[in-house]
Amino acid sequence: MKLRLEVNGRPRSADVPPMKRLLDVLRDDLRLTGTKEGCGEGECGACAVLLDGELVNSCLVPACQADRRAVTTVEGLAAPDGSLHPVQQAFWEKGGAQCGICTPGMLVAAVALVERARRPSDAEIREWLAGNLCRCTGYVKIVEAVAAAARARRPGAGARRPKRVKR
Amino acid sequence: MRGDLAALEVLRPRRLAEALAALADSDRPCPIAGGTDLYVALNEGRAPARRFLDLSRLDELTGLETTPSGLRLGARTTYTELRASRLVRRRAPVLAEMAASVGAIAIQNRGTLGGSLGNASPASDPAPVLLALDAAVELAARDGRRVVRRRVPLDRFFIGYRETAARPDELIVAVLLPSSALEGWRYAYRKVGTRRAQAISKVVAAVGLELGARPRRIAAARIAYGSMAPTPVRARAAEAALAGRAPTSAAGRAAARALLAEDLHPIDDLRSSADYRALVAGRLLESLLGALGGFRPGLDD
Numbered sequence: 001m002k003l004r005l006e007v008n009g010r011p012r013s014a015d016v017p018p019m020k021r022l023l024d025v026l027r028d029d030l031r032l033t034g035t036k037e038g039c040g041e042g043e044c045g046a047c048a049v050l051l052d053g054e055l056v057n058s059c060l061v062p063a064c065q066a067d068r069r070a071v072t073t074v075e076g077l078a079a080p081d082g083s084l085h086p087v088q089q090a091f092w093e094k095g096g097a098q099c100g101i102c103t104p105g106m107l108v109a110a111v112a113l114v115e116r117a118r119r120p121s122d123a124e125i126r127e128w129l130a131g132n133l134c135r136c137t138g139y140v141k142i143v144e145a146v147a148a149a150a151r152a153r154r155p156g157a158g159a160r161r162p163k164r165v166k167r
Numbered sequence: 168m169r170g171d172l173a174a175l176e177v178l179r180p181r182r183l184a185e186a187l188a189a190l191a192d193s194d195r196p197c198p199i200a201g202g203t204d205l206y207v208a209l210n211e212g213r214a215p216a217r218r219f220l221d222l223s224r225l226d227e228l229t230g231l232e233t234t235p236s237g238l239r240l241g242a243r244t245t246y247t248e249l250r251a252s253r254l255v256r257r258r259a260p261v262l263a264e265m266a267a268s269v270g271a272i273a274i275q276n277r278g279t280l281g282g283s284l285g286n287a288s289p290a291s292d293p294a295p296v297l298l299a300l301d302a303a304v305e306l307a308a309r310d311g312r313r314v315v316r317r318r319v320p321l322d323r324f325f326i327g328y329r330e331t332a333a334r335p336d337e338l339i340v341a342v343l344l345p346s347s348a349l350e351g352w353r354y355a356y357r358k359v360g361t362r363r364a365q366a367i368s369k370v371v372a373a374v375g376l377e378l379g380a381r382p383r384r385i386a387a388a389r390i391a392y393g394s395m396a397p398t399p400v401r402a403r404a405a406e407a408a409l410a411g412r413a414p415t416s417a418a419g420r421a422a423a424r425a426l427l428a429e430d431l432h433p434i435d436d437l438r439s440s441a442d443y444r445a446l447v448a449g450r451l452l453e454s455l456l457g458a459l460g461g462f463r464p465g466l467d468d
Contacts, residue, residue, distance in 0.1 A: 019175035019219060021206070040210040042203055042274055043365055054247075055273045060206040062199065064177055065223050109272070130364030131271025 005066050007032065008076025018064035022056075023047045025063045026073060034074040034104045038133070045132030048105035049073050055112040057131070074104035077111055087111050087149040096145035098136035106132050110146045120150050172209060177219045183227040183340070187309035189220055190336045196220040198338060200228075200243055201277035203270070204286045228281065228340055231255060238344040239305075242281025250275065259344060261354035261373065265296045268356075271364045281339040284321075287329045287398070290367050290438075294399030296356050297321050298391035299373035301348040305341040306333050318343065325398035348389075352377050355455040359447055361438070368394045369439035372451040376459045378414060385409045385419070394438070395431040395448055404429035405452065414460030423456075424449045 001018045004011065007030060014029040026032045026049070038046030040059050047058040050072035077085040084092065087110045097103045106129065113120055113128040120128070125146045126139075134142065178196055180186040189196055197216035199205050200223065208215060222228055228243040231252050238258060240249075246266035249255050256263050269275055269292045283291045284304060303318045324332050333339065356373045360366025371393035377386040388409040390402040404426035412419030433444035 017173040017175065018177040018179075019172045019209070021172065021210075041207040042270070045271070045273060048273055054276045056277055057273045059210060060202050060277065062177065062202060062206075062219075062221070064179060064221060065202070112272075127364070128272055131273050 001064060001067070003063050003067050005068065006070040008072060014063075016063050018062060020063045021059055022049070022051075022061040022063055022066050022071070023058035025066070026058060026071070032073050032075050036101055036104055038101065038105075043131075043133070044102070045105040045109060045129075046102055048108045048132065050108060050112055053112070053115075055109055072108070072111075074107055077107060085111060085149075086152045087114060087146065090145040090149035090152065091142070094141050094145040094148060096138070096142040098134070098138045102132055102134045102136075106134070106142055110142075110149065113146065114150045114153055118150065118154055120147070122147065171212075171214070175209075175214065175217060175219060177221050179221045179224055181224045183225055183307060183338075184309065184314055186220055186222065186225060187307060187314060187336070187338060190338060191309045194218060195335055198222055198285065200279040200282040201245065203274050203278040204282065204288070222281075222338075233258075234343075236343070237346040237349060240280055240342045240344070242279065242284075242339045242341055244280045244342075246270075246275035246278055247272075249280075258349050259300060259354075261296055261356050262293075262300070265292055265356050265358075265373075268292055268358045268363075274365075280342050284324070284342070285331065285333070285339050287325055287331050289328065289396060289398055290371070290394045291399055292358060292368065292371060292393065294321070294325070295371050295373040295391040295393045296354070297342060297344075298399060298401055299354055299356075299375040299389045300344050301375075301389060303343045303345070304333075304339055305343055306337040307340045308334065308337040316340070322401050325400075328397040330398075348375065353459050355458045357451050357455060359451070367438060370394050370433075370444050370447045370451060372448065372455060374452065374455040374459060376409075376414065376456075378459075383413060385412050385414055388423075390423075390452065392431060392448060395433050395444060397432075400430055402427050402430040402452075409456075414456065420453055420456055424452055427452065 003016050004013045026035050036046040038044035042057045042060045049058045052069050109132050125143050178189050196218035198220045229241040232239050246269045249266035250263050283293050298321050302321045304324050307316045319332050326332050352375050354375045358368050358371040360368050373391050375389040379386045388406045390406050393399045405423040408422040408426050433441040435441050
């Protein structure tokens with residue numbers, strides 16, 4: 001089928017078998033290899049992307065169901081000028097990555113969360129990332145990074161608060 | 168790309184009548200909604216069919232609504248929609264609680280009620296809760312030019328291991344919850360797996376109690392389990408043992424627990440053992456009855 005979709009804000013098309021996995025369309029047809037394949041059964045989250053803003057495992061999505069929809073992959077998180085998304089910046093600063101295989105999925109899942117929740121609790125962050133497995137076992141730094149990214153995104157977060165001076 | 172997905176065909180109807188016409192065809196396609204079960208099989212090279220029927224464009228399978236007889240949940244309702252629905256949280260909060268226990272967020276965004284029931288896994292998370300809620304499945308099929316619908320009570324829907332009472336030409340279009348099960352009943356649910364997320368259950372249990380006001384007695388009970396038999400199953404002998412008892416009655420709980428073995432037939436498999444499952448099924452019954460009756464059962468056994 002002729003698949004038309006918007007990927008990371010740009011219209012793309014590909015001639016693909018309709019039941020081909022979205023994961024394979026992204027990696028093989030569109031050469032977006034940031035999205036990884038881990039388990040191939042929806043357990044690990046390495047292939048996570050956003051489909052119309054919703055977190056999905058792209059190894060479980062047939063290409064045809066992505067037709068005329070918007071896909072966001074890890075390649076689409078940074079701004080066009082290369083500046084990192086607050087979630088990426090926070091992973092960088094907090095050391096939220098070790099071997100890196102789970103990182104694209106973690107970032108995409110975390111972005112989906114911070115775009116919904118202004119003040120996610122640690123429990124919410126852990127629930128939201130429960131479908132993304134890190135086998136280096138580095139979850140603590142990842143959770144810290146997501147909390148920091150959510151803080152950084154809150155209005156006024158960039159501006160320095162005037163120090164109250166005791167007289 | 169894994170398996171041989173390139174050879175698979177798909178039909179993508181926009182109308183229910185078209186979808187049902189395809190199911191009436193001799194070269195019958197296999198329905199796909201969220202794909203969370205189907206693609207696990209496809210990725211392992213176990214394609215159940217060569218042709219598929221994509222349900223994702225059928226608006227007739229969506230929506231959560233109040234009807235004169237209760238609640239109607241479209242077959243394509245996802246777990247995320249159940250968690251987010253005010254209607255569900257107000258009238259059947261146990262369904263939202265169940266939905267939060269399925270997989271993780273990405274699975275909850277894609278997996279559907281109809282998909283789980285049609286797949287008929289004995290380890291289904293929604294099936295025991297829906298059995299406790301006395302749900303029915305609405306099936307539709309094509310009869311000539313007409314679409315005919317029928318209701319099958321869920322406790323008669325699962326007829327064998329991964330086998331349902333739906334005919335091959337029928338599609339699950341909705342799940343129906345009767346008002347009689349929503350008013351005056353309280354529900355509790357618990358899933359036991361290896362971890363809290365992304366686990367297929369070792370045991371899953373749901374209990375519903377209708378409590379009489381004065382004296383405070385159990386008027387009726389519905390108890391259902393998953394992963395404890397070849398199908399999701401009601402524990403009817405235990406239900407009967409609770410009727411007429413006070414919800415705090417230790418004798419009633421003990422009688423019900425002893426009778427679970429009448430309906431539950433756990434097996435040893437890669438996720439758990441029959442002994443563990445039987446023990447946990449009994450403890451879950453006590454703990455869920457405790458939650459509903461407002462007391463804490465002892466954990467001495």
